[in-house]
Structure formats: structure tokens, C-alpha cells
Amino acid sequence: MISNLIDKYLSNEATEQEVQTLFEWIEASEENKKQFINAKKTWAIATLSGTIPNETTPVINIKPKNKTISYLKYAAVFLVLLGLTKLAFDFNQKTKLSKEIVLELGNGTIEYITKNNQTTLLNDQGQLIAERKLNEIIYFGKVNDNKVVYNTLNVPYGKTFKITLSDGSVVSLNSGTTLRYPEQFGINGNRKVYLTGEAFFEVAKDKQHPFIVNTNQVDIEVLGTKFNVSAYPETPTVNSTLVEGSIQMSETNNKSNAILLQPNQMATWLSHSKKIIAKSVDPSFYMAWTKGELAFKDTPFSTIAKIIQRTYDVEIINKNSDLAKQNFTGTIKISESSVENILELLKRDTPFNYSINKNTITISNFPN
Amino acid sequence: MKINSNPESMYFESFKEGDQVAFAYFYDQHFSKIQAFSISFIYDKEEAENVTQEAFLHLWENRTNIDSINGITSFLYTYTKSKCLNIIRHNKVKDRFKDDVLNQKERELDTEILNSISFDVLELTELEHLINGSINKLPPKTREVFIKKRFEQKKNIEIAEEMQVTLKAVEAHMTKALKLLKNSLSDYLMLIFLFIYNN
Numbered sequence: 001m002i003s004n005l006i007d008k009y010l011s012n013e014a015t016e017q018e019v020q021t022l023f024e025w026i027e028a029s030e031e032n033k034k035q036f037i038n039a040k041k042t043w044a045i046a047t048l049s050g051t052i053p054n055e056t057t058p059v060i061n062i063k064p065k066n067k068t069i070s071y072l073k074y075a076a077v078f079l080v081l082l083g084l085t086k087l088a089f090d091f092n093q094k095t096k097l098s099k100e101i102v103l104e105l106g107n108g109t110i111e112y113i114t115k116n117n118q119t120t121l122l123n124d125q126g127q128l129i130a131e132r133k134l135n136e137i138i139y140f141g142k143v144n145d146n147k148v149v150y151n152t153l154n155v156p157y158g159k160t161f162k163i164t165l166s167d168g169s170v171v172s173l174n175s176g177t178t179l180r181y182p183e184q185f186g187i188n189g190n191r192k193v194y195l196t197g198e199a200f201f202e203v204a205k206d207k208q209h210p211f212i213v214n215t216n217q218v219d220i221e222v223l224g225t226k227f228n229v230s231a232y233p234e235t236p237t238v239n240s241t242l243v244e245g246s247i248q249m250s251e252t253n254n255k256s257n258a259i260l261l262q263p264n265q266m267a268t269w270l271s272h273s274k275k276i277i278a279k280s281v282d283p284s285f286y287m288a289w290t291k292g293e294l295a296f297k298d299t300p301f302s303t304i305a306k307i308i309q310r311t312y313d314v315e316i317i318n319k320n321s322d323l324a325k326q327n328f329t330g331t332i333k334i335s336e337s338s339v340e341n342i343l344e345l346l347k348r349d350t351p352f353n354y355s356i357n358k359n360t361i362t363i364s365n366f367p368n
Numbered sequence: 369m370k371i372n373s374n375p376e377s378m379y380f381e382s383f384k385e386g387d388q389v390a391f392a393y394f395y396d397q398h399f400s401k402i403q404a405f406s407i408s409f410i411y412d413k414e415e416a417e418n419v420t421q422e423a424f425l426h427l428w429e430n431r432t433n434i435d436s437i438n439g440i441t442s443f444l445y446t447y448t449k450s451k452c453l454n455i456i457r458h459n460k461v462k463d464r465f466k467d468d469v470l471n472q473k474e475r476e477l478d479t480e481i482l483n484s485i486s487f488d489v490l491e492l493t494e495l496e497h498l499i500n501g502s503i504n505k506l507p508p509k510t511r512e513v514f515i516k517k518r519f520e521q522k523k524n525i526e527i528a529e530e531m532q533v534t535l536k537a538v539e540a541h542m543t544k545a546l547k548l549l550k551n552s553l554s555d556y557l558m559l560i561f562l563f564i565y566n567n
Contacts, residue, residue, distance in 0.1 A: 007543045010408075011517055013524050016465050023473050040408070040481050042550045046518055047405040048441070048492070049499045344389065348378050 006036060010043045099156050099313070103137075106149030106183060113137075113161075123149070129166070129184055136162035145186035152180045155197070158313025160289075167191060168204035169211065172290050175310045176232065185209070198230045200290045214252065218269045218276075221248045227261075228286050232310075238269040241286040249276055292334050298327045301346075312339050315360045320352045323363060380437045391431075394440055395424055402444050404519050409452040409478045410461050413521065419455075423447045438489045441496070445487040453482050502552035506545055509533075513541035 005022045008014040014022065026036050101113040121130035121137065130139045143149075155161045155173045163171045166184040169191070173179055177197025185191050191203075191211040203211045203222045211222040215231040218238050226243040240249050242261045249267040250258030251274060259267050259276045266281045288295035294311060296304055301323050305316040311334060318324055328349070332342060339361065343354055354363045382390035402423055406416035423444050427434075434440055455461055456475050463471045503511060512531065516522045522530070524538045531538070 003547075004539075004543065007539070007546055010546070011524065011542055012521070013539075016467065016470070019465060019470055019474075020467065023470060026477070027473075036477070037481055037484070038550060038553075039546065040477070041485060042546060042553050043518075044405055044408050044481065045485065045495060045553065046499060046503070046514075046549060047401045047408075048445075048496050049401075049503045341389075345375070345378070 002032075002035075003039075006039045010040060099158070101156065101159055101161055102154045104152040104154075106151060123183065135160070136164065138164040139166040139184060141166050141184045142187050143184045145189045148186045148189065149183045150180055151183050152178060154178045156313065157310050165191075165193075167206060167209075167211075170202040172200040174198035174200075174289050175313070195229060195231060197232055198228070198289070200226075200228045200287060202226050217252055217271060217274075219250055219252050221250070228283065228290075230286070236271045238271075239266055239286070240268075241266040241281060241283050243283045243287065251276070288331065289334075294332045294334060296328050296330055298329055300324075301326050301328065304328060304346075308339060308342065313359070314339055316363065317360065318363045320363050320365050322365070323350055323352050326350045376437055380440070383440075384431050384434065386431070391428060394427075398441065398444055399424070400519055402448050404521070405445065406448055406452055407521060409482060410455055411464055412462050415455070415462075419448055419451050422451065436489065438493050438496075442487050442489045442492050445492070449482050449485065449487060453479060456482075498552055499549075502549050505552075506548060510541045510545050510548075513538055514545040517542060 002022070002025055005014065005018055005025070009019060009022055022036075026033050103111045103113055105111070115134070121128060121132060121139075123129045129141055130137050132138075153161065153163060153173070155175060155177045157175045159175055161173045163173065163179065163181065165171065165181055171179060171181075171193070174197060177195070177199060179197075179199060180194035182191070182193075189209065191206070191209050192214060193212070194214045196215070199213075201211075201213065201222075203226070213220040213222075213229055215229060215238050220227070220229060220240050222245070226245060227247050228241045228243070229238070230240075231238040238249075240247065240261070242263050242265055244263050246261060246263075247267075248258055248260050249269065250256075251269075254274075257274065257276060259278050261267050261278060264280055264283055265278050266283075266286065267276055267278045269276050285295050285297060289311075294307060301318070305318060308314065309316055323346075326349075328346065330345075340356070343361070343363075346352075347354075352363055352365065354361055356362075379390040379393045383394060399420060402420045403413075403416045406419045407413060410416055410419070426447055427440065427443055430443065434443060456479055461471075461475060461478075464474065465471050503514070506514060509531070513527055516527045516530070517524075524535055524542075528535045528538045
């Protein structure tokens with residue numbers, strides 16, 4: 001078949017003999033020649049397409065992508081963003097604000113988790129209880145309730161980490177986050193963890209043993225599937241955004257002050273008024289960080305600066321009052337954008353000058 | 369206030385003003401396309417890389433003369449087309465076949481094909497639209513094979529291994545892709561051919 005020969009030729013897979021045959025066919029008639037020319041032209045022009053590998057995505061895409069993912073095997077999926085707790089403060093004191101991810105074991109031993117080391121994950125009896133992968137730890141097993149041991153993991157600015165708890169629940173930790181969790185869950189107990197910062201939870205189903213995230217003054221109890229919790233020290237609120245299933249946010253010291261969330265809702269704990277309110281949201285926006293993206297929607301520059309500081313572990317000093325009042329909308333792929341890339345892009349919308357000295361960025365007015 | 373909803377036009381403006389970061393954006397975006405295009409006519413990966421580099425160099429030097437984003441692709445492709453024609457005319461294309469008559473015939477055909485494609489801005493916009501549309505419509509596996517072939521210059525055997533399919537399946541995907549693409553471009557191709565005939 002001639003069209004096979006043409007395809008082979010264009011694909012660079014034809015033998016000399018086949019090329020000979022092809023060229024003879026081409027010379028046989030004007031019609032044949034035309035057919036060949038069209039085929040090769042198509043081939044040549046096809047390079048115009050934008051769908052090629054190694055395409056660099058623009059630094060800022062406007063619409064955050066809406067991905068519906070099925071997490072059926074998880075009981076609950078939620079995001080928790082928390083406010084400051086004593087927990088994080090103490091921890092930071094001990095480890096002197098390490099730039100590395102720090103794991104404190106139940107017996108007080110402190111280990112630094114770096115790219116290269118193989119953290120030994122044995123318990124006190126020398127049994128293997130966890131597996132270490134590049135940017136995550138996976139725990140397994142159960143213990144008797146009276147033997148439950150708590151570890152504390154601290155993720156500094158500029159880094160993220162993932163823990164799979166021993167019941168199979170997966171917790172993705174954002175920069176500047178501390179999680180206190182049972183090394184191995186007890187056979188009969190509640191599954192309780194303590195969080196400061198921001199984490200995305202995919203909780204394994206276990207109706208007998210409720211999964212509870214404690215964040216300073218609120219508890220988030222899982223009745224269903226996936227959620228994100230955002231509770232950073234600097235913010236006086238705790239936000240919990242539900243992706244799938246159902247969760248309940250309640251005041252720790254007053255269980256009757258509670259809200260039951262449906263998917264695509266976000267509950268916010270207002271620490272001053274001690275109220276919990278809920279509103280409908282697009283979870284993918286709040287979960288952008290789990291996909292390596294930062295998403296902003298009419299976000300004031302001051303908030304953006306905070307997020308950049310956390311994500312890239314830099315300090316931003318803003319002396320530009322105009323910029324401080326500005327809101328921005330957009331999405332940034334973290335792995336493809338440096339702080340300078342981001343500043344350059346923001347600059348196009350609202351001109352400003354900035355200078356960088358080691359890890360500190362100072363923003364001033366424009367023109368200088 | 370929104371960040372400009374078209375980041376590309378921001379880059380374009382900066383590029384014209386001499387911003388190398390913006391230039392790098394377009395470089396990254398188009399390099400492999402131009403290289404893939406050149407390889408189709410000069411058959412040597414390194415040579416194709418050289419031609420592409422030259423095209424970008426000239427683009428940079430002529431940046432003030434580019435009027436629109438499409439002007440960038442138009443410039444790059446037009447430059448590359450003329451460079452390839454030059455290389456063929458000066459007999460600098462490496463001989464692919466033992467039979468020199470075949471080499472000669474191939475050069476003639478390539479010259480004719482290159483001469484028949486115009487990359488002026490208006491046509492380019494239309495073409496890009498057609499191409500993107502039809503490649504996006506390809507079934508996923510077919511598209512994957514096509515991309516590996518066209519842009520990564522992988523051999524059918526390599527593709528078969530990577531995608532865990534048979535060699536015959538790869539060949540079938542290629543045939544399908546080319547056929548579908550040709551159909552999408554059929555109007556455009558006919559127009560061009562009439563143009564040649566009338567010339």
C-alpha cells in the first residue's frame with residue numbers, strides 16, 4: 001500500500017529499497033506527486049501545533065484547574081489551615097527553627113529529614129514501623145492502646161512533606177506546618193492528630209474509630225472523606241474545606257458549637273467571636289498547593305506576600321503602600337516559578353521596584 | 369485588579385523591549401517545533417539545532433520589527449524555511465541513501481515542498497488553528513504516538529517499547545494520525561496547490 005510507504009518514509013522508517021519504490025510511484029503521475037507533497041506538507045506543518053512536550057507553562061494561568069478526583073477509598077478528605085498553637089511554638093524552640101524537616105520521636109529523639117539520609121524508622125523494640133520515600137514517610141501497623149506513641153513532624157518554610165499514617169490516611173503538609181500524630185494508631189482508640197499550619201487530609205475509612213484533627217481551639221471530626229485544613233499562626237481563623245464526604249467542625253471546649261459540612265463547603269472558625277460559619281467554595285482553589293500551585297483570587301498583596309514567604313522561605317518587606325492595597329487573581333506553578341518570576345509578573349500590573357539581598361526582598365515605590 | 373489575562377502578550381511586549389527572560393519564554397515555547405520542522409528537510413538533528421539557534425538569534429536581533437505574537441512564529445518559520453532551502457541548494461544536506469539518484473530526487477521534492485508553504489502571519493494564524501484543532505481531536509494513544517514521532521524523532525520500535533504496544537500498532541497509529549491531519553488540512557492544501565499551479 002502506497003500510503004503505508006509514504007507514512008514509513010515520513011516516519012524515517014523506510015528502507016532504501018522502499019524509498020526507491022516510493023519515488024518511482026511519485027514519478028509515475030502528477031496525481032501521485034501531489035498526494036505525496038500533501039502528505040509531507042502535512043507532516044512539516046504539524047510542527048506548528050502547540051501540543052508538544054516540554055512546553056513551558058506560562059507562570060500565571062488565570063483559571064485554577066477544576067479537577068474532580070475520586071477518592072473513594074478514603075473516608076474523608078479535608079484541608080485544615082490552623083492558627084498558632086503552643087505546640088508549634090515549643091517545637092520550634094527545641095529545634096531552633098531548623099531549615100530542615102524535623103521529626104521528634106516519642107522518646108524525645110530528634111531526627112532531621114533530609115534528601116539524603118535514610119531515616120531509620122524503627123520503634124523502641126527495634127521493629128520496622130515505617131518506610132521512607134523521597135518526600136514522604138509511610139507508617140503501618142497498630143499497637144495496644146496503652147502503647148500509643150506520639151511523634152511530631154515539623155515542616156519549615158520552603159518545604160512540603162507527606163505522611164501516610166499507620167491506618168492508611170494520607171496527610172500532605174504545607175510549608176510552615178507541624179503535625180503531631182500517633183506513630184502507630186491504637187487498636188481501639190480514636191485516631192487523633194494535632195495540627196498547626198496547613199494540611200490536606202485523605203482519611204482512611206474506619207467508622208469504628210473517628211478521625212479527629214485538633215487545631216488549637218477547634219476539632220475537626222471526620223465522618224466522611226477528603227478535606228483541607230488551614231490554620232496558620234498568623235491568621236486568627238481556622239478554615240476547613242471539604243472535598244468529599246462529611247466533616248464536623250466544633251469548638252474543642254464547647255462541643256455544641258459545631259457545624260456539619262457538605263462537600264464543596266468551607267467552615268471558618270472565627271477565634272475572636274468564637275463563631276463557626278460555613279460557605280460554598282471551589283475546593284480546588286484551596287487545594288492548589290497540594291498540586292504544587294499557588295492560587296489567588298482577589299487576594300490582597302499582603303496575603304500574597306505571606307504565602308510567598310512561606311512557600312519559598314524568603315522575607316518580604318513591602319514599603320509600597322499602593323501595592324499593599326492591590327488585589328490579584330491568578331495561579332502559579334511553584335516548581336516553574338522563582339520569587340523573581342512572580343515579582344516580575346506582579347510588576348506588570350502594578351509597577352514597583354524591588355531589591356534582593358540574600359533571602360530578603362524589599363519592595364519600594366516606582367519610580368525610585 | 370487582574371493580572372493580564374493573557375500572559376503571552378505581556379511577554380511579547382517585554383521581548384520587544386529587549387527583555388531576555390521574555391525572549392527565553394518564546395525560545396522555550398518554539399525551539400523544538402522549529403527543530404522538528406528543520407529535521408524534516410535536512411535530516412540531521414545537530415544541523416537542525418544549528419539552524420534553529422540561528423533562527424532565534426536573528427529573531428532576537430530583529431525583535432523591533434516584529435508586530436505581533438504571531439509575527440514571532442512567522443519570522444522563525446520563514447527564516448528556517450529559507451535556511452533549509454539554502455542548505456539543500458548548496459548540497460549541504462547529508463546523503464541519506466547509497467543511490468545518489470534517490471538523494472537528488474529527495475532534494476528536489478523537498479525544495480518544491482518548501483517553496484509551496486508560505487508562513488506569512490495571516491496564513492500562519494489559520495494554520496495553527498487548524499493544526500491544533502486536529503491534533504487535539506486525535507484519540508489519546510494516536511496523539512501520543514504522533515507526538516513522540518514528530519517531536520522526539522523516536523523510532524517506531526522505541527515508541528512501541530515505551531508505550532507497551534506492538535510495532536504494528538504504532539505504525540497503525542501513525543497512519544491514522546497522518547490521515548486525520550491531512551483531512552483537516554485538505555482545504556488549505558488544495559488552496560496552496562492551486563496557487564502553485566497558477567504560478
